Amino acid sequence: MQLTVSKYILSDKANCQYCYKCLRNCPVKSISFKNNESLVIEEECVLCGTCVLTCPQSAKTYRKDSDKMIQLFGKPFVLSIAPSFYAHFEEPLKILSLLRSLGAVYISETAVGAEYVTNEYLKLFQKRTGPAITTSCPVVVSLIEKHYPELKDYLLELKSPALAHYEFLNHMFGSIPKIFISPCIAKKEELDGKFDVVLTFEELEGIIEKQGLKEKVSTLKETFPDAPYPRRTRIYPESGGIIRSASFEGKHDSQSYILEGINNIIEFLNTLQSLEEKVLIEASACVGGCINGPAMRKDDNILQRRLRMRKIISQLDKLEGKRIDTDSIPLQIHRTFKDRKVRYNVPDHLISKILEEMGKTDPVKELNCTGCGYETCREKARAVAIGKAEKEMCFEYLVEKVSSFSNLVVEETPNAIIIYQDSDVLYLNNSAKSLFSDYSNELIIDICSKFKADSSRIHELYVKSRKVYLYPKVFDLPNNGGTVVLLVDMTEMMVQKEKMNEMRKKTIQKIEEVLNDQMKLAQDIASLLGESIAETKSHFSEFKRFLGDENVDM
Template sequence: MAIIDFKATKCRHCYKCVRNCEVKAIMVKDGRAEIMPENCILCGRCLQICPQSAKTLVSDLSLVKGMVEAGEKVVVSIAPSYMGLLKYHTIGQVRCALMRLGFADVRETAEGAALVTAEYAKLLSEGAMKNIISTCCPSVNALIEKYYPQLIPYLAPVVSPMIAHGRMIKQQMGADTKVVFLGPCIAKKQEALDPRHADCIDAVLNFNDINRWLNEEDIVIEDCEDTPFERMNPRVNRLYPVTSGVINSVVATQSGQDNYRKFYVHGESNCIDLCQSMVRGEITGCFIEMNMCSGGCIKGPTVNDRSISRFKVKLDMEERISHDPVPEEETAPVLEAVSLNKVFFDRTPHDPVPSEEEIRQILAKTGKMRPDDELNCGACGYPTCREKAIAVYQKKAELDMCIPFMYEKSKSFANLVMETSPNVVMIVDQDMKLLEYSAVGEKYFGKTRAEALQMYLYEFIDPADFQWVFDTHQNIHGKKVHYPEFKLDTLQNIVYIPEQNVVLATFIDITKEEEQARLEYERKLDTIDLAQKVIHKQMMVAQEIAGLLGETTAETKTTLTKLCRSLLEDGSDNGGK
C-alpha cells in the first residue's frame, strides 16, 4: 500500500526530493521521482520540501468516517503532541470535540508510553545491553533495520507507544474495538500495517485530517465542554513528543540508579551520523533517545503550520506537564495482560553493486574521463558524481540528471549551430538588442559576432518585420527580403518565442538564385523583344498578302500577342520583382 502518492504531471526534472532524501530512496524515471518502498524509511522529508506539491499523503479519513457511520465501536488514541498542536483551553475540550464526531472514546497514546517507559526502565536496571536505542520512532527503526542492521542488537525489544496503546485498548474494550491513531507522523501508517503487530491499529489520521473533519462538522474545540479523560493519567509520559521527553520519562520512572549514559538525537542527518559512529564502535554504555524529526514529533512531516515553534511548544509542555511517574500499581496489571515485546530483523535493500570499470564507463558518458572532471556539485541529488554513477547503474538515477553536463552539452550544440550553420541566425529582444548572432553573419553584413552582440538590429538592417512579429506574436515564414547595400537577397523566417520573449530569425542566402532568376527574366525579355519584331515584320508581309487575297490578319495577330504575353508572365513568376 502506498503511503505517499505522487502527481506525475507536477513532478519534472526537479530533484529536490532526491537532494533532501538522506537514504536516497527516490528513483528518477523519465525525469519524474518515484519512491522505492523497500528503501524508504518514511521520514516524510520529501513531502515537506516538494516545491510543486507533487507528493501527497494517502489519507485514512474516509475509512474512519465509514467505521463511525457503520456504528462500529471506534476509539481514538491521540498522540501527546496534540498538547502543542491543537488550540484549546483545557485538554478535556479536545476529548469532547472528538467525541462529537462519533467516536466511542478518546484516550491518550501517552497511556501506552507509560507502559513503554516501564519496559525501558526495566532494561536499564538489568544492564544487559551494550547500548539501548529507544524504539518509539518507526522511521528510526526502519533506518536501522534497512541501513545499519549491525545496530539491531541495540534496539530496545519493545513496541512503540502507539502499538502498546492499541493492544491495551483492545484488551480492555474488546478485540472488536477499532483503534484509530491520531498524530503528526506518517511512518505510523506503515507501522500499523507491519505484520509483527497486526490488528493493533485499524487506521491512522494526522491532525490535518481531524481539523478538516472538525471544520466540516462546524466543531470548534475551544467552544466545547471540558470532558476530562477518564482512564490512566499518563503524567510525565506526555513529554514523549519533545526532545529528551523519553529520557525524562524514564529517569522519573526509575526506582534506582543505572550505569547508562543518556542523550538524545533528532533529525535525519544527526541520526545517520550517530548510527555511523555506533557502527565504528565509538558509542558504548548509552541509553539513546532517537527521533527522525528535528525537534521531535511536534514538528512531524504533516505539521504545516509555520507559526508553531517547536521551542515554545517544548518549553510550554515541560512547564505544564507533571513530571511525576505513573505509579507501578497502574502499569503492572496491564503489562501482565499485554505483550510489548518486539523482534527486529535485517531488511537491507539488496541493490546491485557495479564494478569499478562499470562506474568509470557511466562517468565517461557524462564527460567525466578523469577524477578531476568530477565536480561533485550535488545538483543531481547525490553528493558525489561517483555515487550518482552507482545510482544510474542501479536504475535509481538517469544520465541526464547531471546538470553541468547537460548545460555544457546544450551549449556545445548551440555553439555548433551558431558556428557552422550556412544561414544567418539572429536572436533579438524586445528592444531590438542582439542577443545572438551566428558567425556567418560577418560574411553578409560585415559585422563580427563580437561587434554585433554590442549593437541593436536597426543599426545595420531594417527591423520592421522583427517589430511586427513582436507586436503581433505572429510568425513570418519564407519572406524574400533584398538588401541592396549588402548586395544580398534572403529568404527569412522570423519566429516569436514566448518563453523567453525574444524573436529568432534565420536568413537563407538566395542571392545566386535571385541573380539567376533575374538573368533568366532578362533573357526572356530579349526573346520577347525579338519575337515582337518578327511579329511586326510578319504582320507587314501578311497585310500585303491579305490585301491581295482579301483576308484579315486579326486572328494571327491575336494569337501571337497572347504568346508574347504568356512568355512575359512566365518570366515574371520565375524570379521577376
C-alpha cells in the same frame, strides 16, 4: 531492477518541476527521477516526511485516510491520541468532546503504551554493556532496518508506545474499530494492519473543516481522556521526554544521550560501532521531538507547542482516576528487528562506464557538487545503473551536452554567422566560410559594418559573380565580447519573387491583349447588329404599308 513505488508518500507528476530539491534533502536518497517522473521508492524510504515538507511545488504528499474515519462516524470506535495532540490543537479537550459525539466510546492516551515501553527500557538497559537505542520513533527503526541492518542489535528489542498501546486497546476492546492520531507520517506504515485508521493531526483538522464541525467545537464542553491514565510518560513527545520519563537525569546523565534529527542520526550510526560506553540513546528523527513532527501545525513554533502541551498536562495530572498498572495487565511488547536492506549488485566497471558517458573521464572531473541530489558523482552513477536516476540530472553533463548540441546547430545552420570585434574576425561558421571563402577579413568586416548600419532591409551582394540577397540580424555580445552578424540567405525567395513578378507582368499583358481583342469583336458584332436591325425595320414598315393599303381596297 524493479522498484516499488511508495504507497505512503505520493507524487504529483503535474506539480513536479524536476528541481531535485526533494532528493537533495532526502537523507536516504529514496527518490527516483526517471522518464519525467519523480517517485518515492518504498524499499528505501523511512517516511521521515522531509520531501513533503521541502517540496516548493507541493508535488509530494502522504496518503490521506480521512474517508476511512468518516465512514466510522456514528458507529462505536476507540481512539488512541498521541501526547502531542495537546500541543497541536488550541482547544484539545473540546476536540475530544467532538470525537465522542462522533462515536468514540473510549479515548485513551498513547502515553499508556509508553508506560509499558519505559519500564522495559529500564530492564533491558540494565543488561546491556554498551550503547542502546530507543525504538519509539518508527523512522529510526526503519532507518536501521533498511539502511544499517548490521546495527539492529543496538536497538532495544521493544515495540513503540503506539504498538504497545494497540496491544492494550486490543486486550480491552477486542474487535471494536481502533483509530490512532499523531503528528507522524511513519506511523501509517508502522501501524498498518493494526489500527483500523491511522491519521495525522492535519487530517483530523481537515475532517473537521470539510464536515462543517468547526463551529460545533466552540460550543462543546471540555472532556478528558478515559482512565487508566499514564503515570509519567505524557512528556514523551518533548525533546528528552523518554530520558526524563525513565528518570535518566541528574546523576544518570552520563548514561543517557538525546540524539535528534535524521541527518544527525545517520552521522552517528556511521561511527556507532566504535562506541563502547554504556549509554541509553533517545533517538528521534524530528529535532525537538514529536511536537515538531511533519504533520504538526506550521503557524507557530516549537516553544508555543510545548507550552500548550504542558498546560493541558498540568490539568490532566490533577485528575483523580486510576493510573495504569502494567503488572495487572501484562502485554507482549517485545519484538525483533529485521534486515530489510535492498542490496543492489552494481559492478564497478558499470559505474565507471556511466561516469565516462557523462564526460567524467578522470577523478578531477568528478565535482561531487551535490547539485543532482547525490553526495558524489559515483553515487549518482550508481543510481543511474540501478534505474532510479538519469545522467541528465548532472548539471555539468547537461550543460556540456546542450553546449555541444548548440555548437553543432550553429556550425550546420544554412545561415552565415560572423563574429567580429574591431578589426578582427573572431568566428565564421561553415556557411560563412563558404560564402566568404575568397574574402579578406577587412572586406568581411566592411560588409558586416554596412549590414549593421542598415539592418532593417534585405541587402544585395555580389559574391563570386553571383547576386545574393541577405537579410542581416545584428547584435552585440555583452561585456564587449564582439558583434554577431547572422545572415539569412533570402536569394531563393527573392529569385522566386522576381520570377513571380515577371510572370505577373506577362499575365497582365496577356489579359490586356485578350480584353482588347474581345472589345474589338464586340464592336464589330454591335456594328453588324445595328445594320441588320435598320434593314429589318425598313422592310417591316413597307410590309405595314402594304397591309394598310390592301385593307382600304377591301
